[in-house]
Amino acid sequence: MKLGILGGGQLARMLALAAYPLGIHTECFDSNPKACASEVTNLRVAEFTDEAALSEFLAEVDCVTFETENIPLSCAEFILKTKPLYPSTKALEVTQDRLYEKYFLKSLDLPTPEFLSVKTEAELIQAVSNLGLPAVLKTRRFGYDGKGQYMIRTPDDISKSWVHLQTQPLILEEFISFKTELSLITARNKNGETCFYPLVQNYHMKGILRSSEAPFNHAELVLEAQKYAIKILDALQYVGVLTIEFFYDGKNLIINEVAPRVHNSGHWTIEGAYTSQFENHLRAIYNLPLGSTEAIGYSYLLNCISEMLPINACLQVPGTHFHMYGKEPQPNRKLGHITLVDTNAERYQNSKKILSGMIST
Numbered sequence: 123m124k125l126g127i128l129g130g131g132q133l134a135r136m137l138a139l140a141a142y143p144l145g146i147h148t149e150c151f152d153s154n155p156k157a158c159a160s161e162v163t164n165l166r167v168a169e170f171t172d173e174a175a176l177s178e179f180l181a182e183v184d185c186v187t188f189e190t191e192n193i194p195l196s197c198a199e200f201i202l203k204t205k206p207l208y209p210s211t212k213a214l215e216v217t218q219d220r221l222y223e224k225y226f227l228k229s230l231d232l233p234t235p236e237f238l239s240v241k242t243e244a245e246l247i248q249a250v251s252n253l254g255l256p257a258v259l260k261t262r263r264f265g266y267d268g269k270g271q272y273m274i275r276t277p278d279d280i281s282k283s284w285v286h287l288q289t290q291p292l293i294l295e296e297f298i299s300f301k302t303e304l305s306l307i308t309a310r311n312k313n314g315e316t317c318f319y320p321l322v323q324n325y326h327m328k329g330i331l332r333s334s335e336a337p338f339n340h341a342e343l344v345l346e347a348q349k350y351a352i353k354i355l356d357a358l359q360y361v362g363v364l365t366i367e368f369f370y371d372g373k374n375l376i377i378n379e380v381a382p383r384v385h386n387s388g389h390w391t392i393e394g395a396y397t398s399q400f401e402n403h404l405r406a407i408y409n410l411p412l413g414s415t416e417a418i419g420y421s422y423l424l425n426c427i428s429e430m431l432p433i434n435a436c437l438q439v440p441g442t443h444f445h446m447y448g449k450e451p452q453p454n455r456k457l458g459h460i461t462l463v464d465t466n467a468e469r470y471q472n473s474k475k476i477l478s479g480m481i482s483t
């Protein structure tokens with residue numbers, strides 16, 4: 123079995139590491155010659171529009187997946203002429219454009235913030251009038267880790283946001299005053315077998331995921347989130363791991379975004395669940411039985427942003443696991459993560475406090 127992965131970042135890296143015990147060899151395709159997956163697997167460097175390079179890549183693999191939804195749809199369609207691609211092009215098309223994604227969720231009668239398409243500054247002014255303030259102006263594509271977003275709090279922010287983002291297609295979204303942010307990671311194989319990981323509670327800083335905790339124990343919300351997930355999985359005839367990010371306002375779950383891939387908020391599953399999200403993604407696309415998603419204990423995921431935490435200090439904390447991605451330090455860049463897993467609640471809280479205290483900002 124040989125799997126092609128579109129993208130060569132840390133998600134591809136962790137997929138490759140999970141693949142080898144299953145007897146699956148991997149090859150990544152990325153335009154960046156310094157993509158960090160190259161340390162653990164083969165990397166073919168070319169643009170996603172280079173059909174000759176893609177053809178050579180496809181000759182080496184038996185199926186293809188992707189680590190990012192920012193893949194040109196034309197690339198996915200070219201691949202499908204000769205090799206299977208999981209998840210589907212429909213999943214890619216829906217999730218790589220925030221406007222299409224919102225229309226898709228509305229078509230399934232799923233709760234999501236109110237939204238309006240914006241093409242001109244006049245339309246933005248009218249959209250703000252319709253949705254009210256505060257509101258969030260976002261690029262429809264290529265937004266991640268807080269990029270491509272502008273919070274509009276006052277009328278004076280309208281023109282500022284337009285100047286900041288006007289070069290790209292935009293969407294204005296209702297601002298949700300949420301109590302907490304949650305995510306649900308699920309996997310589905312070709313037979314329709316589906317499994318769900320526990321709900322995860324997420325904490326962001328400057329739009330970037332700083333930490334996650336699992337499991338988030340709330341029986342009613344778990345069932346509600348799973349019900350929403352099944353609707354999405356069935357509508358897309360989905361194969362692979364899919365992640366849904368929610369706002370929880372204290373009463374209702376509201377879908378913020380859908381990611382057709384393994385997800386940062388699921389990195390805790392490597393040590394904190396019986397089967398990691400990466401292994402279950404591989405099992406799903408090769409139509410193998412899905413593994414247990416049960417949490418082993420309490421898990422705390424801490425992203426290392428801009429700089430790594432000191433390895434010696436981290437590993438002195440009971441239950442910690444250190445993951446470095448091999449990326450060059452840059453401001454606001456995820457360089458690695460620390461996972462804490464423990465079955466003892468008191469010891470877990472103490473260890474979590476120590477790790478949290480290591481964060482400088």
